[in-house]
Amino acid sequence: xxxxxxxxxxxxxxxxxxxxxxxxxxxxxxxxxxxxxxxxxxxxxxxxxxxxxxxxxxxxxxxxxxxxxxxxxxxxxxxxxxxxxxx
Numbered sequence: 001x002x003x004x005x006x007x008x009x010x011x012x013x014x015x016x017x018x019x020x021x022x023x024x025x026x027x028x029x030x031x032x033x034x035x036x037x038x039x040x041x042x043x044x045x046x047x048x049x050x051x052x053x054x055x056x057x058x059x060x061x062x063x064x065x066x067x068x069x070x071x072x073x074x075x076x077x078x079x080x081x082x083x084x085x086x087x
Contacts, residue, residue, distance in 0.1 A: 009044070022051055022052060023053060023054045023057055025059070028059060029058070029061070031054070031065070032053065033048050033057065034059055034065045034068060036048060036065075037068045037074065037077060038068065040074050040077070042076055042080060045080065046080065056085070066081040069081060
């Protein structure tokens with residue numbers, strides 16, 4: 001998650017190819033996808049979805065990254081999620 005948060009997509013790519021879990025979560029249940037929504041980072045969201053992040057993964061409150069995008073008013077992210085199977 002640190003590599004993605006710092007826009008080090010090459011490092012994230014290397015970690016994923018070495019077996020890192022793209023759907024790993026923090027103590028609060030947030031995945032990298034949730035965190036990318038929190039900072040309105042569509043490029044990282046696209047990277048994660050391309051690498052098969054679970055688009056419908058729920059945090060410990062039962063909320064998906066899609067819900068957070070809707071709640072925050074990030075319409076471009078909301079549309080991307082809808083086009084890629086978010087529920």
